[in-house]
Amino acid sequence: MDTFTFLAIILLLAQGATADVGRTNRSANDQVMRGGIIGAIVDNSSRFGKEQKVAMDMAIMDVKKKTGQSCGLNMTTSQTVVAAWDLINQQKVKAILLPHTWEEASLVAEIGNQAKIPVLSIADSTPLWATKRWPFLLQASPDQNAQMKAIAAIVDSWEWHQVTIIYEDIDSFRSGVIPYLSDAMREIGAEISNLVALSPFDSSSLSTELERLKGEQCRVFLVHLSLPLAMQFFVKAKEMNMMEKDYVWITTNPFTSLVHSLNASIISSMRGIIGVKSYYPQKDNHFQNFHTRFRKRFSFENPEEDNHDPGTLAMQTYDVVWTVCLAMRERSNGGQQLLHKIMLSKFNNVQFFDRKVARAQIFQIINVIGFIGKSYNELGFWSYGKGFSKTTDDRALYNTSMRHLRPVFWPGGPWTSTPRGWTSPSTAKPLRIAVPTQSPFKQYVNVEHDPLTNITNYTGFAIDLFRETVARLSFNLTYNFTPFDGNYDEMVEQVYLKKFDAVVGDVAIVAKRYQHAEFTHPYTESGLVMIVPVRTKNSNRAWLFVKPFTKAMWVLVGAISVYNSFVVWLIERKHHPELKASFFIQMGVVLCSAFTTLFSLQGGKLSSNLSRMAMMVWLFVALVLTQTYVANLTSILTVRRLEPTVTDVESLRNGNEMVGYSIGSFVENYLVEVLNFHRSNIKTYDSAQEHADALRRQEIAAVFLEVPLAKLFLAKYCKEFITAGPTYKVGGFGFVFPRGSPLVPYVTKALLNVSESGRLRYLENNMIASEKCSDGELVDEMSRLSPSSFWVLFIFTGSTSTISLLVYVVRKKRFGHKIIRKLALVVMRHWRHDKKTFPRKVHDKI
Structure with a gap:
């Protein structure tokens, strides 16, 4: 006996099998129905429960009117498993329709499975394992997991890179959004920055959680809450001024599908929300007829409600009841046979595949505006595998971006620009940026502390470039530099640990560091080169x-x-x-x-x-x-004609030579793992001067430097050293930010603007010019003179x-012919007689 059975027995004994479970008998004087009786568990206090009740009553009446078949309907408002036992054992129902949430459905699924009664769940999402555990369980509403791809498409449309998920702390909401949204976000290159679980039974923590979110950088929030909790949440967010400019709120189907039912006072707290909900073709005659009759009946039975329009869940419930009634047209020998018939039946949009209705393919994108007479605008649609469109007919034009839909009313008013999806920390907490103090090339980054004034000065090419970049951002970014006395890998790890918000300096972009941080576009040339001393070429100078x-x-x-x-x-x-x-x-x-x-x-x-x-x-x-x-x-x-003392890496390895690199650099691992040097043959140095001295003393045979550092080194020591061998492809220098940081695309764009304006080249040329030296030209073809x-x-x-x-x-023209004729005769005569004396005799004759 498992947990579900045990729970059912305990509750049954406690309350009694004949206890009043608040049922409403729709079986017409308990007459034996040719089609049988359908049981339903509804929450009559909720908006969906009210819509569900009206939709089921309408379906039973329409089935009898159009087919002549009488189906019974027994509904109970109790949410206990005892109600399910009562429907099965006392009311003799042939099938049970379950409530909207999976938590409620899962309690009844075990009982239905024990009694071999088909149980139809209209929950938004049913776990994959559920239908395997309970063979008599059917998911009767379209799976909403595909909506996570629609949400990811919305995020990608506006180039947001981080999303905070706010979800109800129940199993179905956890399993129904987080795994699928994580996959969808990964496909577009965005990340989930935070997960916030809200208890449905404790609303006191709302202020605390919202206050914490308000202090975070991410401003894109996905709200996956049920209607009651979502209403409390947005009212509190409005009170805390979080429904204003620069905030983005996206809601999922559990809330969005019922947003039409909210009154004006509640809607006014939700202006600017973008909602995703399942779509039902409203221009269809079937829907139009249902919509008119539903409004009339719903307003009569629920006069306290302000809005009488049905939601898509009401229409789905109507179709599910029709499907079950059609399956019960002929008497079955048991639940197994009825289950089989239900799975073969089809009515309107309900058709089962492997005990599940096909997943939703089209979602409607709405925008809550909260004005009098209209609670939301219909922006357009998102279709699975196609993208966004303004319509769903055959002439619809699809696009991958939501920007092509109708204009969005963002939080804060229609005049506001598109939110960038994040904000910099408050002025009390500016960005904390690490700056390396151990850079061997002070021209790139130099940290000097003045003990008299207790002021630390940050100078160098990287610092100047970062300031130029920040100045070109479209928003104000406050920051403070902080010196870091350690190697570069440790400094990047500190960003991952959130001890720093960024790193500015001569930090190389390498794959190993990507597991801890993210880089901007490189601002220097990439590559690693070998630098060796030069010597006069002893070539043959005889020519x-x-x-x-x-x-x-x-x-x-x-x-x-x-x-x-x-x-x-x-x-x-x-x-x-x-x-x-x-x-x-x-x-x-x-x-x-x-x-x-x-x-x-x-x-x-x-x-x-x-x-x-x-x-x-x-x-x-x-x-x-x-x-x-x-x-x-x-x-x-x-x-002097100069040549490198070493021409390739192989000669260094074969000669067991010592080589050097700059302290804190990634180059050591590259020399060992890629170029196959022994670690004992590698030395590190703190400055360009130490590199040069070690090469002069022949302490090392070569030094390996990144290309931008090599340019500076050779600019200072151009007469003594030269590059040799190939350039090894490694990343250039870049600014470092935490993984998924929303700042990265903006800083990269500003950095590219600095580069394209020519300012980057200007700063680099000034840096190199301070170390430039001249050297004699080598003898080459350029020095040789040509015609x-x-x-x-x-x-x-x-x-x-x-x-x-x-x-x-x-x-001499008058003598020309005589000379030529005489010369020809002499040549012929003497050539025949004496070939040896021929040249002299010809000359004498001439």
């Missing part, structure tokens, strides 16, 4: 004399020189007998003159003005080229020589 000019330059100088020499030789050969020597001698003269600085023929002078003109320009160009060559060669010979530097001179001398040559040829 340095050709380095001043490129290959193309050398070829062009040689070609123009030979060309100019040929032109001068051709013009001057008639005036100088020595130029009429053998062919080889004359070719030697041409080549020699091509590289002679001053052209002279054994001290003689040029005889032709044409040759003088060509030579004058040629000598000027040669002078420029000579002087440029000498200057560039001198520069090359005096510049592009002298093309004007080459064109000048080449064109001058060509003009001289053309003028000379024109003057």
Whole structure:
């Protein structure tokens, strides 16, 4: 015998099987009904109980009127299990309809299972295990768990990142919202910042809980309460000025489905609430007919109620009674057969699948406005798998954002802007921001305490950037810097433990720290580099004399020189007998003159003005080229060519070399776990100066620094050290906040604005400029001279020589044909007779 059976027996013995349980017999003089009798347990004191009673009576009357079938209905207002035993044993009901809450339904489910009587629950949510434990239990109302996805979609629409859940401290409300909402929030990247459980039996704690919530940053509240408790809650929230600007209140179906029943004085305390409730097609003829008749009957039976409209739960109850009556049209041999028939029956929106009605697919989004004549506006709908829409017909346009629905009346009035969903702490509690004191690079963050004035000064690039970022926020953010003397991982953990609200400094974004905190967009370049000393490259310098000019330059100088020499030789050969020597001698003269600085023929002078003109320009160009060559060669010979002492990480590991990193950094674990260094080969240093001294003493062979720190280090020691090897991909620096902090998206946006405005680059350049040093240029292709530097001179001398040559040829034109013909005959004759003496004989003939 389990707990439920034992409880039922005890109560039955205490009250007696014939006790008056407040039942109302609707069985028409106890005549035997062809269809049987339906039992129902209702709470006649609640709004839903009143709606439920009217809906069931209407269903029984309509079944008889439209089908001729007489179904009995026995209702009891008692909420005890004794009432269920009485309905089964005394009233001989064939099925039982249970109250609205699962707590009440679960007590009766065991009794129905023992008696093999179908029990239909119209609770919002029935646990998954319930129908397996009690085979005769049916969930007769659509499961509302899908509404948590609708709520998550609302949160995502307005870019809120945290939600506080306020729920009734009963099992069905805990299991019916928290697991499903947690999953839905995780899908959109939002978090549940707080869980607040309110007792349905003790309203005295409302002020205490609301006061605590008022001091929190999160301003988005999901209220999952029953109607009576929700009414008390919102009245108290109104008294504490929490229904004002910047607050967001979202309600679920247990309250929203009955908000139409509230009077004006209560509604006035709830202006601005966004509600999610199950949807019933109100334009349907079935609903319209039901709605008209329900209002008339409900107002007659409950004149004390201000609003006579039915809620969706009343319509669902009406459909459930119809479904059971249809299943009882033929007499059954027992509860098992009736259970089977109920599961096969279908009426309107009620059809069972695996002993449950299909989950709700469409939810209506409402906005409580609380004005005279209208308690709420219908903003639109959310459909499972589709999104938001203004209508539900075939022409509906769907969108993932609620922003495309009708305008929202937010708490505080329609003129208010969209709430950002959070607020900064009160002025008495500004943000407590940790600043590292052990940064090895004081240019990034520097903490100095003045003992005379007892004032701590915070300076550096990270501090300046944070101040610039805060200045660009759309709201006022108050904060205080607090020095932290510890390593960076410990500092990030303190944010997780809520001892700090943020961290500002040179904190690298790495995966390990994400389990404790959240980062803004990185404000520096990402990466990890190896820095090593430099040395002069001992390369072969024997060919340095050709380095001043490129290959193309050398070829062009040689070609123009030979060309100019040929032109001068051709013009001057008639005036100088020595130029009429053998062919080889004359070719030697041409080549020699091509590289002679001053052209002279054994001290003689040029005889032709044409040759003088060509030579004058040629000598000027040669002078420029000579002087440029000498200057560039001198520069090359005096510049040291530098190279890193270590080129890769493998050589460090193979040589068992010592390496260094900055104190407090994540780099140690990266060197061990990723780059496979032995921990005993790693040393830590407190400052850039210590890094440099250790490298000079060869205490370490290399130091590993994040890219932004490496820039500063090399700016100060650019003549001694250089980066080597690849850049390892790790996160840059970012500001740190607690996980799920609503500040992160706003600070990130402001940080991006600072970057896009150019202010970030300005601050970074100023920081690096303070450490900048100059160094000699290395010998590379950029220092070599090419023809592009002298093309004007080459064109000048080449064109001058060509003009001289053309003028000379024109003057000698009358002798041209004779010379060519004579030259051809001589060549042919001597080539045939004596090939060895051919060149000299040709020359003599010419």
